[in-house]
Amino acid sequence: MFKYLGFLLYANMLAVGIAYIYLLKIRRRIGFHTVMNSATITGGFLAVVTGVILIYQFPLHYVLVTIVTTVVGMGAGALFGGLFDFKTLITGYTNGLMMGLMSPMIGAVAKNSTLFLLFIEVLFIFSIFLVICSSRKELYAEDDNDSPEPSYDK
C-alpha cells in the first residue's frame, strides 16, 4: 500500500490547486479575513499532509524530507496569502514554515499507522472544503448587500 502514496500526494496538490484557481477568480470580491484564514489553513494542512506522506515513504532521509516539506508549506501559504496583500502573504508564509518544520516529527512518531494517515487526509479534505464554502458564503452575502434596495411603490 505504501508504494502508491505518491499518487495521494499528487491528489492533495491537485485539490489545493483547484482551490487556488477558484480563489484567484473571485479574489477581488472577498475580504481580508477570509484570505488570511484560508492562507493559514491551506498552507498549514498541505505542509502536514506532505510531511507525513514523505516521511512514511522515506524514513531514512529525515533532513531532506524536512527541507522539502518546509519549502512546500512556505510556498502554499505565500501563494494563498498573496491573493490579497503583503501582510497576508507574511502570515501564510510563516504558518506554513512552522507546520512544515513540525510535520515530519509527527509522521515519524506515528510509525506508519494507516489510521493516522486516513485521519489526516479526512482533516485536510474537510478544511479545503471549508475554505471554499466560506468564501462562497461571503461572496453571496456581499451580493445581498450590493443588491438594490426593495422598492415600495405599491
Place this chain on the structure above:
Amino acid sequence: MLKMIMIHLSLLMINSLIGVVLYRFLNKKREKLTQSRRMAMGSLASILSLNSGMNIYFLLPENVSVIYVLTVVIGGLIGAIYGSLVTPKARLSGFYHGVIGGIMGTMLGAVIQNPSLCSLPSAHPNTIDENIMLFSTFGIFLMITPALLLFEGGKKL
C-alpha cells in the same frame, strides 16, 4: 569540537545581526506601521527565536533545563521588542509567538541531534554533524527570505 563551536557561534552571530538590522530598519518606519501589521511582526519574531533556539541547543547540548529557560526568555524578549514597535497590544501577540518559536526551535535541535527520539533510525555520528550544518544553513536561508520580503514590502509602506 572547537571548530563546531566556532561555527555555531558565528551562525548565532549572523542570526542576531539580521535581527538587529531588521529592527533598525523597522524603527525608522515606525509611524507608518499600522495595527494590521502586528501578525506579520509576530511571525517574524517567531522565526528569529526559532533559529536562535536551535543554535543555542547546538552550542550547549548537555544541560537541557538551562537551554529551555534561556530560549524561552530570549524568544519572549525578541517577540516583545518587535511587537512594541507597533502597539502595546501587539506586544502580547509578539511575546506569545516568540515563546512558541523558542520552544519549537529547542525541540527541533533535540530531534536533529538524536533522531531516535522520534523513533527514526538513528544516524551515524558523522552524518549528525553534516545534518547540523545543513539545518543551520537552512535556518539562515529561512531568516533571509522574510527579511527580503519585508524590505520589498517596506518600500510600499
